[in-house]
Amino acid sequence: MPLLIVGGGIMGLWAAVKAERLGINALLVEAGRLGDGASGGLLGALMPHMPDRWSDKKQFQFDALVALEKEIAELEAETGLSAGYRRCGRIIPLPKPHLRSIAERHERDAGGNWVSGERQFHWHVGDSPSVAGWVDEAAGQAGFVLDTLAARVSPRAMIALLAAFLLKARHVRVAEQCSVLSLDPDGGRAVLSSGNEALFGHVVVANGPASFPLIRDALGLDAGVALGQAVKGQAALLDAAADPAMPVVFLNGLYIVPHEDGTVAIGSTSEDCFSDPCSTDEKLENLLAEAYRVVPSLARAPVLERWAGLRPKAVGRDPMVGSVADHPKLVALSGGFKVSFGIAHFLADAALQVVCGHTPVIPSGFRLQEHVSIASRTLESSD
Numbered sequence: 001m002p003l004l005i006v007g008g009g010i011m012g013l014w015a016a017v018k019a020e021r022l023g024i025n026a027l028l029v030e031a032g033r034l035g036d037g038a039s040g041g042l043l044g045a046l047m048p049h050m051p052d053r054w055s056d057k058k059q060f061q062f063d064a065l066v067a068l069e070k071e072i073a074e075l076e077a078e079t080g081l082s083a084g085y086r087r088c089g090r091i092i093p094l095p096k097p098h099l100r101s102i103a104e105r106h107e108r109d110a111g112g113n114w115v116s117g118e119r120q121f122h123w124h125v126g127d128s129p130s131v132a133g134w135v136d137e138a139a140g141q142a143g144f145v146l147d148t149l150a151a152r153v154s155p156r157a158m159i160a161l162l163a164a165f166l167l168k169a170r171h172v173r174v175a176e177q178c179s180v181l182s183l184d185p186d187g188g189r190a191v192l193s194s195g196n197e198a199l200f201g202h203v204v205v206a207n208g209p210a211s212f213p214l215i216r217d218a219l220g221l222d223a224g225v226a227l228g229q230a231v232k233g234q235a236a237l238l239d240a241a242a243d244p245a246m247p248v249v250f251l252n253g254l255y256i257v258p259h260e261d262g263t264v265a266i267g268s269t270s271e272d273c274f275s276d277p278c279s280t281d282e283k284l285e286n287l288l289a290e291a292y293r294v295v296p297s298l299a300r301a302p303v304l305e306r307w308a309g310l311r312p313k314a315v316g317r318d319p320m321v322g323s324v325a326d327h328p329k330l331v332a333l334s335g336g337f338k339v340s341f342g343i344a345h346f347l348a349d350a351a352l353q354v355v356c357g358h359t360p361v362i363p364s365g366f367r368l369q370e371h372v373s374i375a376s377r378t379l380e381s382s383d
C-alpha cells in the first residue's frame with residue numbers, strides 16, 4: 001500500500017524527496033499548487049538558535065543547518081536548478097551596552113557548541129559591522145555580532161528545486177488541486193476533494209496550519225483540542241540590486257535577507273490575531289521603515305512584492321513529528337513555525353523512519369505524543 005503525503009509545502013516536498021530516495025511508493029496530494037502555503041514566501045532565512053544553554057533541540061537544528069548545504073547541492077546537481085542557497089552569515093547590531101557582554105558570552109558558547117567535525121562556526125563580536133557599506137554603524141552603538149553559521153535560501157526556488165526532482169521520480173507521484181478532506185488512519189483511507197478515496201499504508205500529514213485539525217480529527221480527539229495554531233506573517237521583497245554576498249541582518253525580529261538575484265527580502269510580522277491571512281498593512285510598512293534605518297541603501301529600492309502567509313505553530317512550540325501508539329499509520333510532519341526551511345529535511349527523515357517502523361532519534365518535545373498531551377492538558381485546565 002502506498003504512502004500518502006498530505007501537503008506540498010517545504011515539509012511535504014522533503015518527505016516526498018526522501019521517500020523517492022528510499023524507494024518508497026508514495027502519492028503527494030496538494031490542495032492547490034506546490035508552495036501555495038507559507039513555503040511559497042519571500043524570506044528564506046536559515047537562522048541558528050543562540051549558542052548558549054545547549055540542548056538536544058539546538059543540536060538537532062545545528063546538525064540540520066550544517067547538513068542542508070550538501071543536501072541542496074545534491075539536488076541542484078541532479079536537477080540543474082539553483083535554490084539560491086548561500087551560507088552568507090548574519091550581522092546582529094547590538095543597540096544597548098548590556099547586549100555586548102551577553103554577546104561576548106555567546107562568542108565563547110559558540111566556540112564549544114558550534115562545531116561539526118572539522119568545521120567550526122563562529123559568533124564574532126566586534127565594534128563595527130564585518131562588511132562595509134551595508135549596515136548603518138549607528139544601528140549597533142554597542143557593537144555588532146557576525147555569526148558565520150546562518151545562511152539563506154530562496155523559498156520559491158527551493159520549492160521549485162524539490163518539485164523538479166519529483167518530476168523525474170520513479171516511486172513518487174504528485175497530484176495538485178487535490179485536498180484531503182478527512183483521514184481514517186486505522187482503516188488506511190483518505191477522503192479526497194475529488195470524491196474518491198485514497199488507500200494508504202501510512203499517511204504523512206504535512207499540510208501546514210491545516211494539519212492541526214486534520215490530525216486531531218483523525219486521532220478522534222475532542223473537537224476542543226488545539227494541536228496548534230496559525231500565526232500570520234507579513235514580508236516584502238525589494239529590487240535592491242544588492243551584493244548577494246552580503247550577510248543577513250537580524251535585529252529585534254527584523255530580518256533583512258539579501259538574495260542571489262540582488263533582491264532583498266524584509267520580514268516579518270508575527271500575528272496571533274488577524275482577520276485576513278493574505279493582506280498586508282501598516283505593520284509591514286513599519287517593518288520596512290525600520291529596515292531602511294538599519295540598511296539605508298534599501299530606502300531607494302522599489303518594493304516588488306508585499307506578501308503574507310500563515311506559519312504552523314504547534315501547541316508545544318516545537319516541531320510536531322511522528323505517530324502515537326494507538327494510531328501508528330498516521331505520521332505528523334508539521335509545526336516548523338519560523339524555522340521550517342532549516343530543518344524540514346531532517347524532520348522528513350524522522351517521519352520516514354517512523355513509516356519504516358523505526359523510532360527516530362529526535363528531541364522528545366518534537367514527538368506528536370508530547371503535543372497531544374500538552375493540548376489535552378490545556379483543554380482540561382480550561383474546562
Ligand SMILES: Cc1cc2nc3c(=O)[nH]c(=O)nc-3n(C[C@H](O)[C@H](O)[C@H](O)COP(=O)(O)OP(=O)(O)OC[C@H]3O[C@@H](n4cnc5c(N)ncnc54)[C@H](O)[C@@H]3O)c2cc1C
Pocket residue numbers: 006007008009010011012029030031032033034035036037038039040041043044045046178179180181206207208209210232233234235267268269308309310311312333334335336337338339340341342
Ligand atoms: C512572513 C513569513 C516569513 C517566514 N520566514 C521564514 C524564514 O525566514 N525561514 C524559515 O525557515 N521559515 C520562515 N517562515 C516559516 C515557514 O515559511 C513555514 O514554517 C513553512 O513554510 C511551513 O511549511 P509547511 O510545509 O509545514 O506548510 P505550508 O507551507 O503551509 O504547506 C502546506 C501545504 O498543504 C496544502 N494543504 C492544506 N490543506 C490541505 C489538504 N487538506 N489537503 C492537501 N493539501 C493541503 C497547502 O495548500 C500548502 O501548500 C516564514 C513564514 C512567514 C509567513
